[in-house]
Structure formats: C-alpha cells, structure tokens
Amino acid sequence: MFAQRLALVCLVALLSLWTVSGRVRKINHAKLDRAEETNVIQSSEDDAAPLVNVELYYETLCPYSRAFINQQLYPTWSTASVGAIMNVTMVPYGNAQEAQDGNQWIFTCQHGPKECSANVLTACAVNLDQKNGLLGFIYCFENSDDPSNSTIQQKCANVAGFDWGQLSNCAAGQQGNTFEHLMAVKTDALNPPHKGVPWIVVNGVHNDEIQAEAVSDLIQLVCDTYTGTRPKDCPP
Numbered sequence: 001m002f003a004q005r006l007a008l009v010c011l012v013a014l015l016s017l018w019t020v021s022g023r024v025r026k027i028n029h030a031k032l033d034r035a036e037e038t039n040v041i042q043s044s045e046d047d048a049a050p051l052v053n054v055e056l057y058y059e060t061l062c063p064y065s066r067a068f069i070n071q072q073l074y075p076t077w078s079t080a081s082v083g084a085i086m087n088v089t090m091v092p093y094g095n096a097q098e099a100q101d102g103n104q105w106i107f108t109c110q111h112g113p114k115e116c117s118a119n120v121l122t123a124c125a126v127n128l129d130q131k132n133g134l135l136g137f138i139y140c141f142e143n144s145d146d147p148s149n150s151t152i153q154q155k156c157a158n159v160a161g162f163d164w165g166q167l168s169n170c171a172a173g174q175q176g177n178t179f180e181h182l183m184a185v186k187t188d189a190l191n192p193p194h195k196g197v198p199w200i201v202v203n204g205v206h207n208d209e210i211q212a213e214a215v216s217d218l219i220q221l222v223c224d225t226y227t228g229t230r231p232k233d234c235p236p
C-alpha cells in the first residue's frame with residue numbers, strides 16, 4: 001500500500017535550528033539574489049524589484065507549523081508595506097502520504113484523518129482564493145483552539161470572504177482530492193527533500209540559515225532579501 005518511508009515528525013526541522021537561530025543575523029544572501037534574477041514580476045510598491053517568494057510546506061495540525069503561521073507568517077504578511085513585497089505560497093501536505101485508488105487519492109496524515117481534511121480544505125482555499133483572503137482565513141483557524149473544527153472553519157471562511165458552500169463542496173469532492181494531490185506532487189518535488197515541517201523556501205532556496213531566520217524573524221528575512229526600496233515597516 002503505502003511506501004515505507006523514513007518516519008518524519010513535524011518538529012524535526014526545528015530541533016537543530018533553535019540552536020543556530022542566534023547566529024544567523026548575518027545571513028548569506030548571495031544565493032537568494034541569484035534566484036531573484038530569474039523573477040521579473042514587478043512589485044506593487046515602486047521599482048521593478050521582484051517580490052520575495054515565500055513558500056511554506058506544512059501540515060495543518062502540526063503545532064510547529066501553526067506557530068510559524070501564527071507568530072511569523074501572518075504577522076509579517078499583514079504588516080501592510082511588507083506584505084506588499086511578499087508572494088506567499090501555501091502547500092498543506094507536509095509529511096503526509098498518498099496512494100491512488102481508482103480516480104481517487106487516499107491521504108494518510110501524521111495527525112490523523114482530521115488533519116487530512118483540514119489539509120484538503122486549505123488546498124481548496126488556495127485554489128479558490130478570489131479576494132486575497134487566503135492568509136486571513138488560514139490564520140483564523142490555525143490560531144483557534146481546534147483548526148479541524150468545521151464550525152470554526154466556516155466562521156473563518158465567512159470573515160475572510162470565502163463562500164463556505166463552495167469551499168466545503170470542494171473539500172468533500174473530487175476537486176479537493178485533486179488539489180491536495182497537486183500539493184503532494186509539489187512537496188515531493190522539493191530539492192532538497194523536506195526533513196520536517198514547517199519547511200520554508202525563499203526565492204526557490206531552502207537551507208538551514210533561511211529556515212532558522214524564517215522561524216525566528218521572518219520580517220527581517222523578507223526585508224533583507226528584497227532588492228527594491230526598503231518598505232517603511234521593515235526593521236532597521
């Protein structure tokens with residue numbers, strides 16, 4: 001059935017990183033700059049500087065993933081002048097596994113079936129996002145007592161401007177199954193492969209320094225990576 005893989009836990013990547021997070025203030029941005037050269041998207045701010053691409057590979061019920069969203073990603077993105085230079089990509093799959101069964105993909109998740117359901121719901125939100133409400137929606141339920149509670153999810157969807165009927169239909173059907181499969185494909189294509197979650201990629205690059213600075217001081221990392229005029233809300 002499921003391929004036997006190295007058992008990954010949702011905190012593996014972090015354990016070694018707390019220890020180095022104190023000495024990553026001087027991060028080497030050469031690799032990031034190289035990655036940015038290929039990005040020609042214009043910032044909404046001013047000059048032709050590309051947005052800072054932040055990709056998050058995670059699991060909806062992993063406490064460390066939730067902490068990153070609630071304490072780093074959402075606060076940084078919702079700081080208006082900094083959010084404007086970010087391009088955030090959410091990939092809710094993490095250490096899950098999948099197997100094909102006819103037209104369907106069967107997912108197995110680290111924190112059980114409830115996590116799979118919340119991953120699929122999030123994958124639907126990523127794909128159906130019409131109004132830039134995605135991160136507000138995700139933060140709202142990830143920051144709640146129980147991200148798998150559908151009453152809470154529905155309330156959060158309404159506040160963030162999603163159509164709950166459309167979203168929950170997606171999550172219950174073939175569409176959500178396909179969207180979540182695409183999250184699996186994206187996760188499995190990571191190079192280097194992820195060793196835990198949250199797993200953060202900035203401008204196409206993942207390394208220990210980027211990961212450590214992202215989980216401890218994302219706003220600084222985003223601001224220092226941006227090649228355009230430094231936004232006014234950036235730390236010095």
Ligand SMILES: *[C@@H]1O[C@H](CO)[C@@H](O)[C@H](O)[C@H]1NC(C)=O
Pocket residue numbers: 041051053055087088089
């Ligand atoms: C945002 O990132 C995605 C990949 O994660 C990329 O496909 C897309 O072109 C980027 N958009 C902008 C505006 O930079």
Ligand SMILES: *[C@@H]1O[C@H](CO)[C@@H](O)[C@H](O)[C@H]1NC(C)=O
Pocket residue numbers: 146149150151152
């Ligand atoms: C879900 O959340 C609602 C609102 O907070 C609460 O009343 C309800 O008991 C929760 N359901 C479960 C199954 O925990």
